[in-house]
Amino acid sequence: MPGSALAWEVADGVALVTIDLKGEPVNKISRSVKDDFLATLEALERDRAVQAVAFFSGKPDTFIAGADIEEFVALTTAAEAERLSAEGQEMLERVARFPKPIAAGIHGTCLGGGLEFALACHYRVATDHPKTQLGLPEVQLGILPGAGGCQRLPRLIGVRAALDLILAGKTEPAQRAFRLGIVDELVHPAILRDVTLAAVKRMAGGWRPRRKRLGGVAGWLLDGNPLGRSVVFRTARKQVLKQTGGNYPAPLAALEAVEHGMKRGLGEGLKRESQLFGQLAVTDVSRKLVQIFFATTQLKKDLGVPNAPPPCEVRRLAIVGAGFMGSGIAGTAVLHAGVDVRLKDADLARVAKGLAAARDVIDERLKRRRMTKYEHARLVALLSGGDRYAGFGRADLVIEAVFEDLGVKQQVLREVESVTPEGAVFASNTSTIPIAKIAEASARPEQVIGMHFFSPVPRMPLLEVIPGARTAPQVISTAVAFGRRMGKTPVVVKDNPGFWINRILTPYMNEAGQLLQAGVAIDELDRLMVEWGFPVGPITLLDEVGLDVAEKVAGVMHDAFGERFAPAPAFAGMVKDGRLGRKAGKGFYRYARGKKGAVDSAVYQLIGTEPDGGVRPAEIIQRLVLVMLNEAARALGDGIVRSPRDGDVAAIFGFGFPPFRGGPLRHADDLGAPRVVGELERLAERFGTRFAPCEVLQAQASRGSKFYS
Ligand code: 3H9
Numbered sequence: 001m002p003g004s005a006l007a008w009e010v011a012d013g014v015a016l017v018t019i020d021l022k023g024e025p026v027n028k029i030s031r032s033v034k035d036d037f038l039a040t041l042e043a044l045e046r047d048r049a050v051q052a053v054a055f056f057s058g059k060p061d062t063f064i065a066g067a068d069i070e071e072f073v074a075l076t077t078a079a080e081a082e083r084l085s086a087e088g089q090e091m092l093e094r095v096a097r098f099p100k101p102i103a104a105g106i107h108g109t110c111l112g113g114g115l116e117f118a119l120a121c122h123y124r125v126a127t128d129h130p131k132t133q134l135g136l137p138e139v140q141l142g143i144l145p146g147a148g149g150c151q152r153l154p155r156l157i158g159v160r161a162a163l164d165l166i167l168a169g170k171t172e173p174a175q176r177a178f179r180l181g182i183v184d185e186l187v188h189p190a191i192l193r194d195v196t197l198a199a200v201k202r203m204a205g206g207w208r209p210r211r212k213r214l215g216g217v218a219g220w221l222l223d224g225n226p227l228g229r230s231v232v233f234r235t236a237r238k239q240v241l242k243q244t245g246g247n248y249p250a251p252l253a254a255l256e257a258v259e260h261g262m263k264r265g266l267g268e269g270l271k272r273e274s275q276l277f278g279q280l281a282v283t284d285v286s287r288k289l290v291q292i293f294f295a296t297t298q299l300k301k302d303l304g305v306p307n308a309p310p311p312c313e314v315r316r317l318a319i320v321g322a323g324f325m326g327s328g329i330a331g332t333a334v335l336h337a338g339v340d341v342r343l344k345d346a347d348l349a350r351v352a353k354g355l356a357a358a359r360d361v362i363d364e365r366l367k368r369r370r371m372t373k374y375e376h377a378r379l380v381a382l383l384s385g386g387d388r389y390a391g392f393g394r395a396d397l398v399i400e401a402v403f404e405d406l407g408v409k410q411q412v413l414r415e416v417e418s419v420t421p422e423g424a425v426f427a428s429n430t431s432t433i434p435i436a437k438i439a440e441a442s443a444r445p446e447q448v449i450g451m452h453f454f455s456p457v458p459r460m461p462l463l464e465v466i467p468g469a470r471t472a473p474q475v476i477s478t479a480v481a482f483g484r485r486m487g488k489t490p491v492v493v494k495d496n497p498g499f500w501i502n503r504i505l506t507p508y509m510n511e512a513g514q515l516l517q518a519g520v521a522i523d524e525l526d527r528l529m530v531e532w533g534f535p536v537g538p539i540t541l542l543d544e545v546g547l548d549v550a551e552k553v554a555g556v557m558h559d560a561f562g563e564r565f566a567p568a569p570a571f572a573g574m575v576k577d578g579r580l581g582r583k584a585g586k587g588f589y590r591y592a593r594g595k596k597g598a599v600d601s602a603v604y605q606l607i608g609t610e611p612d613g614g615v616r617p618a619e620i621i622q623r624l625v626l627v628m629l630n631e632a633a634r635a636l637g638d639g640i641v642r643s644p645r646d647g648d649v650a651a652i653f654g655f656g657f658p659p660f661r662g663g664p665l666r667h668a669d670d671l672g673a674p675r676v677v678g679e680l681e682r683l684a685e686r687f688g689t690r691f692a693p694c695e696v697l698q699a700q701a702s703r704g705s706k707f708y709s
Contacts, residue, residue, distance in 0.1 A: 069293065426447055633700075
């Protein structure tokens, strides 16, 4: 069909169908693509020369990326969204019941509606290429697999394994999808076509794939009978409630759709699935999560400067400082960017420890069976180290992760510049020191930049990239592009004390200290903020970051911004008492063998308070949230981030600002500037000028404007 996303040819009784959305980077299923599918199926059914059908993608790296997200977010009512889901299900029912064998030959990402399509096919072959990833990520968009995924996946691989994938919105590499039984054959990309065609031909001749029930006796006990399944559903529900705190409706709805279908049969299951899809698609939570998806997608293409020059290629990375940060950066760079990494520290014992820690990052992947032994051996061989600058002569990028002290950092910078090529980029992993200050010691300040990683590096997705006043545009694009290769989300921020994350986090932490002083219990503070949607509360976060580190940051911020950032007196005695947090085994909480225990009540004596329940929960939340929103608005006004989009994505990825609230600036929009300003003014009257509403919010309140139009 001219203009269709699907094209086909028949050879030897098999129709080879290629899906390729012209002018689009990925294949996605929109209404018009669905119509193309239906027309194609119709023609293939009629054509007597066709005995079997094989589907492939015409895109190099994607099979099908799912339903068209833009299409379902445009829907305004639950009824419309339910209809969209029901139509998708009908189309895939047509595939599942097609009278001739249909196989999918999968190479590249096969997600959401794309995997649901593949599940409806009668046979699946996937390539063992790293780009081939399969999953149902719908819950991450606040919806559920609404084209039969909640029904077909558990029937294929068992309820336990299916829930594991669906409820977390996980994406699995092809090897694991094969082990789980999602795909029938795993092949090298060179033979994908031939193997898929051979399989459908065999099926046309009467052969049927025999799929083993996976999971052995335990699998049968839990998955293979209704009693076992009810245990599985109960356990899963408990876990979901614990993980989502009731803030994300999609995983619970997905669970309901799966359970309904397993109890009442496929037809009833499909009906419930589309009803629930309809309800979820128009929730505010889903809207927020979709906005974050598009914001991060936009950021992927942003090199951090207007008309960015192409980044320099980084083949060798050198790192100075083999401590916790340096080794984390080394392991992550090898794992994700596959570059040669040279680690240097003052003595060989530290280097050895750093290399072992970097290797742990790679080993972890092997243990979780996310890579082959061969791939593991190749990556481990990329790591090396020493106590001299040997090997730095070939470095394209050097990241220093030494002690947070200007003199030490400048000394390292001078040494590095004397051993690296002219064009090498020098990046400082500083959390507080201005890049322009560090660059004062440089012979080539245009090559100096900040790359602020968050701890622990392998797990934390954000990277703040900080150009100094003289940093060259190409150095910015190089740092951004390399951060992205490391699997991070880089956000370019202004060279200003605390950059973005510490700027907005410090007032929040200080306010937590004020509340402790006012008699709020440590665990109550944490519990309230977790219920509000943060992954951990402010006091647990302090213990994780380390009170010595937090104290240092707080001091720098106080010096830079004055009274508004006055450190909370409650924290003053903690460091002196050796209560540095988790790493010291004691902070606000007790820690035993790496595990967090109960609140250490001795802390109250140290602070000089007794928890007395004196501040109402609503006021605790209001003070903590508004102090952060106010500073975020002010910092945006100061140009610390380039846009509300960058600020919100960074807050979500940097310290887990609740994604379903869209970020601090989006949340301020939701509350509305007049309300935020009014509440801040009332708080300022009671507690002082640290709550005084910033100019940006006041201007918005008087003009009726917002951060996002
Ligand atoms: C679903 O399937 C619901 C069903 O269960 C039921 C329905 C009834 N839709 O990320 P990239 C765009 S929900 C619309 O830069 P990469 C993306 O915005 C869906 N657009 O490439 C970007 O556009 P632009 C479940 C989409 O190689 C361009 O494609 N699926 C979609 O780094 C390139 O994207 C998902 O959640 C889409 N589904 O990563 C998967 N997918 O160039 C979402 C991509 O104009 N997608 N675009 O800015 C992804 O995770 C990544 O895009 C992917 C490619 C891994 C596929």
